Amino acid sequence: MYGKLETRTFLAMLVGVSLAFALLMKPFFGPIFWAIAIALIFHPIRERLAKRLGDRPNVIALLTLILCMIIVVIPVLGLVTSLVAEGLSVYQKIQDGELRPGEYIDRVNQSFPAIEAFLAQFGVDFAEVRDRASNAFVGGSQFLAKQALGVGQNTFQFFLGLSLMVYLAFFLIRDGSKLVDLLIQALPLGDERERLLLAKFAEVTRATVKGNLLIAIIQGALGGLIFWLLNIQGALLWGVVMAIVSLIPAVGAALVWVPAAVYLAATGEIISAVILTAYGTVVIGLSDNILRPILVGRDTKLPDYIVLLSTLGGIVMFGVNGFVMGPLVAALFMAFWGIFIREFGEIPGTAVHNMADTATETQQSEKPRQD
Incomplete structure (x- = not known):
């Protein structure tokens, strides 16, 4: 009895000290x-x-x-x-x-x-x-x-x-x-589960940071280039702004170049407006539609709609760090539930089975490399 009390007291103090340390590092x-x-x-x-x-x-x-x-x-x-x-x-x-x-x-x-x-x-x-x-x-x-x-x-x-x-x-x-x-x-979760979750953490962090930053740089450079060629004021500023808003999936750089194209058409610069619209749709738009699933969605093994929602939610909750933290939380959510489904029983439904399959695939692919 006394031994159980000691163990519980120690664990309670361990949790308390850990929370205090987390607040200290906040x-x-x-x-x-x-x-x-x-x-x-x-x-x-x-x-x-x-x-x-x-x-x-x-x-x-x-x-x-x-x-x-x-x-x-x-x-x-x-x-x-x-x-x-x-x-x-x-x-x-x-x-x-x-x-x-x-x-x-x-x-x-x-x-x-x-x-x-x-x-x-x-x-x-x-x-x-x-x-x-x-x-x-x-x-x-x-x-x-x-x-x-x-x-x-x-x-x-x-x-x-x-x-x-x-x-x-x-x-x-x-x-x-x-x-x-x-x-x-x-961690008291079992070595196999811990390696799976840590591998998922590393995989998602690498994919979102490398993928999103690379996409942001590419879209910002492409947008700034066309603004400069069309002699639009503040091409550098708008290029950087497009790089930042491109972190938002599905919308991205269009938040900048679409209003610019509308304004050019309104001021009578029809040719420039058409060029900007075609360039934005084909070059900037396709660079996002092609690269994002390859660099972010495929590597994180998350559906596109989950990447979009988790990115937006992460930005709202964590600020600028949210474009990584959001997909990371979503991926860990999927991984935890995948482990639960695989180990504690079957739940009907295609989406749930896909979740379990994703967790299993991640575990198998990441097992050899512990980075």
Whole structure:
């Protein structure tokens, strides 16, 4: 009896201390999460270097981290800096009266009065839509201006987070396999289940980060290029914005180029509008429709609609980290239920059986490589 009391007390204190530690780490969630993502994504490169250089873990981890900085961190920082600078410039032009978003919307309405009539059929007031769109544009540029000011005022905090991410990534790249083995020993779920879930975690994180970021870079570059060729103001800004909104599946960059094409048509630049529409539909649209299922949906083994819903839900719940966290939670949900169905009984229904099959396939495919 006394032994059971000791065990329960210890477990209760273990849970309490673990929760306290989690709360302690909460302010550093972003750097910790991205350090884990970097370690997972660059693990294959680390393994290749290990085969060539032998047993030199510190050198291998350092070389892998330097490669990550060159390929990912520095370009992303450059894009963010460009976005903030361009946004600040746009906000300043709005403040000076050089840009009037409301007038652009009125010009579209004058050229296409059918839009107002169409919205009226559904009880939507065009003037209200105009004001909201104008306020959203002003608010977005104001947000970027505040971010520019905030980065300047909180430079130390920004570089502290970046340094912490790089520091943690080094140790995770170096000792990641040992930490995985330690985690498997600690979790009371059964080694087979733990390896399956950890493999799923690694697989989804790699697929969503690599896939979504690659798609974002491609669509942003393609969008910025056509805006520059058509002599549209702020091509760099809109290219970066398209890269960001392309993280939203199914809609993505169309949130930017469709209104731009409508405005070009409204101002009489029909040829430019047709070129932008064709380019956006064929080039930008197909790059999303072809690459996203290959890079994200296929590797995560999630249906397209689950990827869409989990991405949107993740962005709402976790902010910018949600484009990875959302599909990750969805994949773990599918994996847990797949294990339950396989081990504790059959549940009728095609979707449920597919869920179990997905979990089994993941386990079989990931068993040889424990990354």
